[in-house]
Amino acid sequence: xxxxxxxxxxxxxxxxxxxxxxxxxxxxxxxxxxxxxxxxxxxxxxxxxxxxxxxxxxxxxxxxxxxxxxxxxxxxxxxxxxxxxxxxxxxxxxxxxxxxxxxxxxxxxxxxxxxxxxxxxxxxxxxxxxxxxxxxxxxxxxxxxxxxxxxxxxxxxxxxxxxxxxxxxx
Ligand code: QAP
Ligand code: CO
Numbered sequence: 606x607x608x609x610x611x612x613x614x615x616x617x618x619x620x621x622x623x624x625x626x627x628x629x630x631x632x633x634x635x636x637x638x639x640x641x642x643x644x645x646x647x648x649x650x651x652x653x654x655x656x657x658x659x660x661x662x663x664x665x666x667x668x669x670x671x672x673x674x675x676x677x678x679x680x681x682x683x684x685x686x687x688x689x690x691x692x693x694x695x696x697x698x699x700x701x702x703x704x705x706x707x708x709x710x711x712x713x714x715x716x717x718x719x720x721x722x723x724x725x726x727x728x729x730x731x732x733x734x735x736x737x738x739x740x741x742x743x744x745x746x747x748x749x750x751x752x753x754x755x756x757x758x759x760x761x762x763x764x765x766x767x768x769x770x771x772x773x774x775x
Contacts, residue, residue, distance in 0.1 A: 609643045609657035613769065614700045614748055615762050623653075623660045623744040625680050629722035633663065637677045637720060640665045645672055649698045651736040653743030656699050664740035668732045678717035681741055685710035686728065693735045695749045701768075703761050707752045709738050 612618055626633060636659060644652040644665055651666040667675045691711040696704045713734050716726045729737055739749055750758055 606642055607639045608646055609639050611643065611647075611652075611656050611698050612658055614697070614750060614765055616699075618658055619655060619699060619743070619748055620746040621655060621660045622746045623655055623662045625662050626718070629679055629718055629720060633661075633679065634720055636661075637663060637665060641667075641675055641677070644698070647698050650732070651740045652698060653740040655743040655746070662744050664737070664744065666733070666736050666740060668736055677720050678715070678737070678740075679719070679722075681715060681717040681737065681744075683710075683713040683715050683729075683734075683738060683741060686712040686714055691731075691735070693732070695735065695739060697739070697749055699743075699748065700750055700761065700765065703750070703764070705749070705753055705757065707735075707739075707749050709735055713738065 636654065640652050640654065640657060643657060650668050651664065653664045654661050662680045664678050664681055665675065666678070689711045690708050692706050692708045694704050695707045711734060712728065712730045714726060715729050715737055716724065719725050750761055
């Protein structure tokens with residue numbers, strides 16, 4: 606078991622587009638374990654491999670209150686099921702202390718591979734849907750801050766760069 610180091614916005618490595626996983630083997634299963642441990646330790650409800658500087662298409666998500674609903678999704682994708690959208694207050698382990706509203710499709714069909722390398726699909730809405738879409742964005746090099754105004758993006762960059770500097774002198 607290993608806790609992984611999380612990259613913080615505006616780190617350029619968060620812009621890397623992750624490559625698909627060709628074979629789901631023990632290396633991927635160990636990565637999933639370490640990502641879940643890192644997410645639970647934070648604590649958070651979702652983490653993409655991009656955030657721990659591994660540029661392969663795998664995410665972990667658990668939106669339950671009691672860490673009872675871990676989902677590991679490999680090569681995940683979503684298809685929106687209707688035009689209904691929802692606005693959620695999003696946060697991100699790579700953007701600590703920042704929360705803001707993002708609008709996304711509500712009901713989506715999620716397709717992925719599981720830890721056995723088998724195709725799975727399920728419908729998601731509400732927080733689960735938002736969280737999966739947010740994590741897939743990371744695999745494409747996108748951060749939720751990208752949906753906010755340029756003014757807000759600048760303020761967030763300044764705040765996090767200042768915090769990083771403070772940490773460096775401690
Ligand atoms: C993505 O984010 C998400 O700022 C997962 O100081 C979040 O787990 C999708 C966290 C909300 C939809 C809605 C954030 C922890 C955790 C922080 C997270 C922080 C500590 C964020
Ligand atoms: Co995030």
